Amino acid sequence: MPAPCTALDCVCTGGVQGNCDTGLVCCQDGVAIPGGAGTCQAADACVPAPCTGDGCACNGGVLGNCDAGLVCCQDGEPIPGGAGTCVVEAECVPPACTGEGCFCNGGVEGACDAGLVCCLTDPSVPGGPGSCQTEEFCGPPPCIENGVACDATCGVDAECAACCSGYCSASGLCDVVPEPPIVCTSAGCACTTGTEAPCDEGLTCCATSDLPGGPGVCQAAC
Structure with missing residues (x-):
């Protein structure tokens, strides 16, 4: 019966005494094994293969x-x-920039670090672009003074949040809200017949023509 192969590169079983010649170890995948199949290798050559996989x-x-x-x-x-x-x-992508000054979009959870808010470039656009800033820095945008053209988002003769006064005039300029017109309802004032309470209490709207709902004058008696 031939002697078992115990020289370099011979098949061996780890943990079996005399499995390999002196100076050799039973090596499997770069590790001297206590059990299982391997090959006889020099001890200094029996080292694990370098880790080159995901996470190495x-x-x-x-x-x-x-x-x-x-x-x-x-x-x-x-x-x-x-x-x-x-x-x-x-x-292999850079971590998201969420610190002060980083680009962000409004309404996105976690877009900025704790203590920062996504300060929108145009607050009138929900979910629009902005940058991560402290709440103190991200104050309301400066309003438009009276006499200056209203923001494009505002209608004329209407409320306008961009105007300091909150109103955009019929001419398209920020201005104070006009006072409602004063309606004359005392004696001698013009009125329209058939309308509800066109004159002060005790006065009557006396018609000045035969037209129903036509012009009249407020008088104590017609």
């Missing part, structure tokens, strides 16, 4: 540092040198 530590710029389809990534960027981690290239 790596150094940028070293050929074969990561498996095919992976890149050596550091802080979201493939690096030409320095320590990183092997990840799928599509996952």
